[in-house]
Amino acid sequence: MSVQPKKIINVIDAPIDQVTWSDAVQRLSLWGEQHESRVVCICNAHSVVTAKQDHEFNQVLKHADMSTPDGAPVAWMIKKISGQPQARINGPDLMLKYCEHAEKIGQSIYLYGGQESTLNILVNVLKSKYPNLKIAGYLSPPFRELNDQEKQKIIQDINASGAHTVWVGLGCPKQEKWMHEHKGKINAVMVGVGAAFDYHAGTIKRAPKWMQNSGLEWFHRLCSEPKRLWKRYLVTNTLFIFYAAKQLISK
Numbered sequence: 013m014s015v016q017p018k019k020i021i022n023v024i025d026a027p028i029d030q031v032t033w034s035d036a037v038q039r040l041s042l043w044g045e046q047h048e049s050r051v052v053c054i055c056n057a058h059s060v061v062t063a064k065q066d067h068e069f070n071q072v073l074k075h076a077d078m079s080t081p082d083g084a085p086v087a088w089m090i091k092k093i094s095g096q097p098q099a100r101i102n103g104p105d106l107m108l109k110y111c112e113h114a115e116k117i118g119q120s121i122y123l124y125g126g127q128e129s130t131l132n133i134l135v136n137v138l139k140s141k142y143p144n145l146k147i148a149g150y151l152s153p154p155f156r157e158l159n160d161q162e163k164q165k166i167i168q169d170i171n172a173s174g175a176h177t178v179w180v181g182l183g184c185p186k187q188e189k190w191m192h193e194h195k196g197k198i199n200a201v202m203v204g205v206g207a208a209f210d211y212h213a214g215t216i217k218r219a220p221k222w223m224q225n226s227g228l229e230w231f232h233r234l235c236s237e238p239k240r241l242w243k244r245y246l247v248t249n250t251l252f253i254f255y256a257a258k259q260l261i262s263k
Contacts, residue, residue: 031101054205069185104208124178187204
């Protein structure tokens with residue numbers, strides 16, 4: 013199994029991988045097979061703008077092992093800068109594509125984040141879709157700062173599970189900072205997938221395919237949770253357009 017050489021495109025100030033679906037899954041598989049401690053970030057417009065404004069988050073992306081272009085604006089920027097087509101490598105679909113692959117080759121997953129009720133549903137959904145998929149474990153951590161003893165216990169439990177990949181659903185930028193903190197401690201590939209747990213469990217309805225393909229998935233989420241997400245999408249998307257235009261003009 014081989015993958016294409018790594019190619020990075022800077023979108024605003026964020027280093028994003030120009031990568032295909034096949035290469036993304038193969039990288040997870042190759043790293044996972046060796047239980048390498050790796051960090052994979054899924055980057056949409058919100059992530060890129062956050063990296064522009066938050067130095068700590070910017071450093072997380074710069075030290076990530078792979079940052080995929082989630083969201084039509086980020087994929088479009090990569091295409092515009094490189095002149096090559098770029099698919100949206102989004103978290104929910106990457107999770108399912110990897111699970112399908114992992115079921116075939118015997119790799120196992122660990123689920124970290126989300127509410128316990130959501131995780132219970134998600135585990136049943138995954139078992140239904142992929143009967144032979146190995147789910148090494150799952151945990152809904154307390155919604156508070158963990159002490160050192162609790163953090164160490166989580167690291168020990170994940171490593172003892174033998175999981176090849178850890179799917180992290182804590183939301184951006186918390187999940188990315190968590191993965192960065194645990195690089196070199198957790199012996200698996202960590203992938204931050206945001207709301208993917210809720211989507212697959214059915215606790216949040218995902219946008220129809222036509223909206224996903226048209227770059228309108230953000231608008232569907234905004235309409236679903238306007239009070240929580242209005243600032244993220246309306247303010248952040250405006251800033252993304254401003255920063256992106258500035259980058260393209262100065263190119």
